[in-house]
Amino acid sequence: MQDIPDKIHFIGIGGAGMSGLARVLLDLGFDVRGSDLNSSQVTERLKAAGATVFEGHHGHNVTGAGLVVVSTAISGDNPELRVATESGIPVIHRADMLGLLMERQKGLAVAGAHGKTTTTAMLALVMEKCHQDPTILIGGELTDVGGNAKLGRGKYLVAEADESDRSFLKLYPYLAIVTNIEDDHLDHYGSVDEIIKSFRYFLQKIPADGAGVLCFDDTNVRDVAPECGGAVITYALDNPEADYVLRDIKLEPGRSAGEVYFRGQRLGLIELVVPGRHNLANALAVVAACLKLGLDFNEIAASLKEFRGAGRRYQYHGCVKGVTVVDDYAHHPTEIAATLRAARQVHAGRVVAVFQPHRYTRTSLLHKRFGPCFQDADLVIINEIYSAGEKPIEGVSAQLIVDAAREFKGDDIVFLPTAGDTIEYLLNNDQEGDLILTMGAGDVWKTGLALLDRLKEN
Structure with missing residues (x-):
């Protein structure tokens, strides 16, 4: 493996790919630091393992770094990336770092x-x-x-x-x-x-x-x-x-x-x-x-x-008053259809899908493909689009997917823009034996957890 500087800074260290690389480099003995917009369980684990983690992106965070690692999600105007570039600190993509580790x-x-x-x-x-x-x-x-x-x-x-x-x-x-x-x-x-x-x-x-x-x-x-x-x-x-x-x-x-x-x-x-x-x-x-x-x-x-699954892949969150909540990362029509078929395999009661579309671009390009993918659900709730940092596209909203899905399932498709709307609707319409399956690459998993908390209170 070619030489890697001792002090490595990750911009967006809490991301799924970035945090894993940071952890392996820590265990290899490197001085790892990084920043993320918000503290999380992931960043707390990295700190416990010896990383220095800054909350927020600020140019001075990269001071002293011998190498900066970024992902595609980091834009060119990020203050840390800008300072690193101006200071002559080498900057590489996370895939380059993975490639270096593969050399070992x-x-x-x-x-x-x-x-x-x-x-x-x-x-x-x-x-x-x-x-x-x-x-x-x-x-x-x-x-x-x-x-x-x-x-x-x-x-x-x-x-x-x-x-x-x-x-x-x-x-x-x-x-x-x-x-x-x-x-x-x-x-x-x-x-x-x-x-x-x-x-x-x-x-x-x-x-x-x-x-x-x-x-x-x-x-x-x-x-x-x-x-x-x-x-x-x-x-x-x-x-x-x-x-x-x-x-x-x-x-x-x-x-x-x-x-x-x-x-x-x-x-x-x-x-x-x-x-x-x-x-x-x-x-x-x-x-x-x-x-x-x-x-x-x-x-x-x-x-x-012995395999029990991976996080956010048909992940069981709990069962309260006969209502079971499971979460899955499915956000493409093929993934949604496969996940719902799997749910139908294991669950005898109603399957209620809560889907949060991911990105305006994906919705614009694939909305018609979403139409038939909910066939194995008894009821489908569709939330507004999770932007993932994208700018809105005129004429593109979750309504495109709602319209496509209603061609196949009619009144079994309900449009509820927010997590709050979804939780209130489910509290008033759930049935004992329901499987609530949240799906999407955004933060829809939080809806399932919040629903369980509300069910415990009621």
């Missing part, structure tokens, strides 16, 4: 439009349980490692590869899982063709002795497979031509299972406690990757059975 160990990266965090978490857990002691960097919380990151002394680094801004092209993984390629982040790419092109480049970076573990249920993934620099290993639930397939799939409350076959030979059963066919696909990818690395199938299967 063999990188195992997970990329794709959907399922990245869960698949990365599954892979990390299996590697940990199978005594590989990997370094782990995930976009969500994993209970088994006590957060979203862990420094390991083994030969592998497990990380989520973010395609949203092309930053995953800064990585050179030894092995990469690609779960799917779809029309997300069009505000950055402009077209699906550009997204596909970036995945071609990503797979070309895999060395000849490495591998791409590719989902052959996905047409776009099949198209980029020939570009892989290493061996191509394929998996699928619906495509019998894949190397690894899953047969005799069972989707039951508290159990998702299937028989793994490799080129026609039965390897054995995998079982999950997390729901959903999509999670079986994620697990099959992990099986294929870990077998490529020489792990034992029975140990892999036993480890997967």
Whole structure:
């Protein structure tokens, strides 16, 4: 690994990707400091681990830093970035830092439009349980490692590869899982063709002795497979031509299972406690990757059975007076449909979806695609758009999604702009046995927690 200055400053240290990098660098012995607009559990954990964390972005915070790390979310007019640039302090993107850490160990990266965090978490857990002691960097919380990151002394680094801004092209993984390629982040790419092109480049970076573990249920993934620099290993639930397939799939409350076959030979059963066919696909990818690395199938299967999910991925928050609250990060139509199918698998009562659209650009580009994705919900509440820092676009609001969804579900779609409106409506209309499923990449999870608190009071 090339030399890294001892004193490293993270602008936006509380972010999912940034905080993980900061934690690993702390454990490597670096002097880590950083800033974030607000204090959080994440920043408090980093402080407890030895980081210096400033609240708010101020130019003087970077004084003394030998290197500044930023994410795409940091704008050019950020006062700390401006001072660092004017002072000649080197500035790198967080993906560059991840790439530097990958030089220490063999990188195992997970990329794709959907399922990245869960698949990365599954892979990390299996590697940990199978005594590989990997370094782990995930976009969500994993209970088994006590957060979203862990420094390991083994030969592998497990990380989520973010395609949203092309930053995953800064990585050179030894092995990469690609779960799917779809029309997300069009505000950055402009077209699906550009997204596909970036995945071609990503797979070309895999060395000849490495591998791409590719989902052959996905047409776009099949198209980029020939570009892989290493061996191509394929998996699928619906495509019998894949190397690894899953047969005799069972989707039951508290159990998702299937028989793994490799080129026609039965390897054995995998079982999950997390729901959903999509999670079986994620697990099959992990099986294929870990077998490529020489792990034992029975140990892999036993480890997967212990997987309890990642933070904000079908995360159980509580049950009060017969009303259960679960939260999920789903914010793209494909993710929402898969999450609702999983909810229907495990829940016998009403499924009430509370969806907060994420970003004006995504709403503008995909609003018609949201129309049919709520079919497995009994009732759908749609909130106003969470901007994620974007400026409003004239004519773009959550009403676009409401109108599209009503074409399929009519009066089962309710538009309630705010969290307060949503909570009051649910308190007056909930039924014993309801599952309230909050979905979105913004702060809709807070609505679920606040609802539980109000139910306790009533």
